[in-house]
Amino acid sequence: MFKLKLSVLLLLGVFFFTTNGVAQQLKLSTTNSSVTVSGTSSLHDWDVVSESFSGTIKINDFTQAEIESLFVNVPAESLKSGKGAMDNxxxxALKTKKNKSITFKMTEVVSSSKVSDSEIEVKVKGDLQIAGTTKNVPLTIKFTQSGSTVKAEGSYTMKMTGFNVEPPTAMFGTITTGDEITIKFNVSFI
Known part of the structure; x- marks a missing residue:
């Protein structure tokens, strides 16, 4: 009887020490997730949306706002406006024949704070690659945990020319696109 109790205690101890403190890696889910790019033109404001992307996040301890790694990949031609000519x-402009993806890879956590037991805000820096140009950019992300799902929400405003992207034009240059765009994301990791 003593050996059985000792065995159970040892087994519980091994289980506790192997699951507690181990980083949790989650995959980006396209369900209830979106990445939107918004901009302006001389004619009207515009949005393109991607619902096709992949990525991972590695969380050491959500309650302590400890994010170890974050990577997101958006196929450039998954961005859709609903207007074929605009998409082309x-x-x-994104040079998609040579540069198939837009990627973000976190390089460091600058700061993090616990908002509540289920919500954290993390300021990170990471390598954003667009049209073959990579820049290290700051990003503030709000993470919300619900069960085994972690939602990430945030935005980044940039100039296309900063990534060597020539703002698109139409109608022989009579319609011009503004240089500034905003990338918004609301995605789930499971």
């Missing part, structure tokens, strides 16, 4: 102009 965007793909040309």
């Amino acid at each position: 102009k965007i793909y040309d």
